[in-house]
Amino acid sequence: MGNFINPFSGFWQNAEPLVQKFPEQTKIEGFKGKATVVYDDRLVPHIFATNDNDLAFMQGYVTAQHRLWQMEFQTHAIGGRLTEIVGESALEMDRENRRMGLPQGAKETVKQWEKSESYPMLQAYINGVNAYINHLKPKDYPLEYKLLGYAPEEWTALKTALFVKAMANTLARQDTDIEATNMLEVLGRENFDFLYPEWFPQQSPVIPIGTNGISNPLRFLPQHLQIQMLTVYLIRLCQNNPLFWVVIIGR
Template identity: 35%
Template sequence: MLVSGLVVILLIAGSLAAWLHWRAHACLPQLDGAIQVAGLRAPVEVSRDARGVPHIRARSLEDAVLAQGYVTAQDRLWQMDLSRRLAQGELSEILGKRTLDLDIENRKLGLAQAADRAVPEIDAQSREVLAAYARGVNAFIASHKDRLPIEFPLLRYQPRAWREADSIGVALNMAKRLNTSWHTDLMRERLRSKLTPQLYADLFPDRSPLDHPVAEPVAGPVRVAHPEASGALPSELPSTKSSCRFATPAKHENVMLSEAKHLCYFNANAGMLRFAQHDISGQMADVDPMLATLAEPADGFDFALGSNNWVVSGAHTQSGKPLLSNDPHLSHSVPSVWYQVELEAPGLHVAGVSLPGGPLVVIGHNDRIAWGMTNTGPDVQDLYLETFKPGDPNKYLVKGRWIDAEVHEEHINVRAAVDVRLTVRATRHGPVIGEDGKYSLALKWTALQPRALAFTFLRMNQAQNWEQFKDAIRGFTGPEQNMVYADVDGNIGYYAPAWVPIRKR
């Protein structure tokens, strides 16, 4: 009996392994032969190099982008669907309670509504590009219902049709990832309430050694003029060889910063903020009771961030042509954040990386120009403390008057758990992201403002010179990027376009 039972178990395990092997291979992209793709106006050639990167050649821009949507879905459909669900606050529908907090956050922010609002405001040609990309994705979904990537059958669901707004949602995810700073505002408020003004100023200086980079290490401190000094009052900043120490004692009143003049600002910043976040749920109440509900744990909170890019004029190169290097520091993931592609069609020949779920190329080059992007990271978010009316949570105080908040209900499907009904409120400043009875916090963020989501990549991809490139990116609203540029004529350039708030103080 024991032997026969073991045989049955082995047969079941073998059958399951065989099915998984077959299922995994059945959804691999077709790399050879002809594929009938609905919506194409003419044949399109797709060849893949040794690394699997698709090179797409089409007779029209629309066909090239449609094919891009199709082949991206071949390789990354589940990643694309996760990105779409992330923006829409629908991860819990397939992943359960573990993603519920994230879904609630994005429902409160209203990323899905912002993406829907953006589509009609995009220029007609760019909107057609988004529509063509969506047609390509949907052509793949429709023709592979029984051969979808293995994650879909394992989680037992089918992807919905792709929409233009879904591509905007993917871009919004990146904007949130690169420009979320309101957590830091809360941490600063926490520290301001506990530290002396001088110590707080040391932790958050208005200048850094990186404002005055040096080509080579220097022997002593770098001396620079304080930007607010009216005379020649210098401030000493650490040289590249200086050292610093940072202490994180157990209690606030004993916080010590050794050698404050030669403070390694960023390391101290990171350590101090981690310290401020320790047991934050109780201590944030010292600033305001409701802030405690918004504080996030210190795990993963790190200021050791930063990308780099540079461009060198041909006057300083052996070839006489410019050199451009671009290294955006984004977290590692499998699959990658980026998707490499080459697109060739009348009026377009570009190669580089795209965001899975978005058309064209974000960072790359065409026949005449090259460009790169790294995050600038301006402060484009502000928090507002709103007073809501006791007994009526839908009215808040503005200049002595109670006015109606914008209110709507959200329904979040949660796999293997009870669904969640969420009341979402927004004030004149923006969505309410935290509530505690009488008080609430509203977030004002440039990405959620009217007409804040432009689509400039078509003109960027087609630009042939510096003037055309500048004209294209003037409409870029964010997240702000350090854009470096080089062209075959030897020109180099830098531009950092975005919407950045102009504050009264």
């Protein structure tokens, strides 16, 4: 408790001003390029970079700046390591994720990524995350680290793969086909669609309904090589709570 309430390194150091301000210029160790990050009035970061690697590096840095603890905690959870942080209360969850093979699946995914021509871009993202971690002092750690009494680890390709497995587990683990089919038979199509719509009409999508598709469709790589899409996925670190970014290459 003493470390947590220490006015020089404890939770007092995590206080934020009512109006968030960022330095106009920052020299980041390990970053040799030049990039500009502009925050709008909703704190959406707009990243301007001259090439893909600089963009990925800065996206990793800024993502860690805002979401470091969440990034780590979720990869610990899906990797079967949550007990290391919160104790035996998470032991069964760790065992379940290991039984499902999620950590092993992440290791196999990294092996495939390493064969890709796009792997340097992922490595640049990782370098950006670690550049932010390495500049932190204990007083700068996010509040959750201080509450739980541990320090951030180095970010790796394996942690990135674990996060992808976490999203796959969330989006594809549930199996309700049989139950849904039975309900459809009982209720009929009209009632079923009313009770279980494909999307909730109360939700307001980012892209309004009726908007035409993008003019230059992305060319997708094979599933195990879709590393260029990872930086887009990784910024959505809060499941069911979207984050919005703007990235621009070539300026």
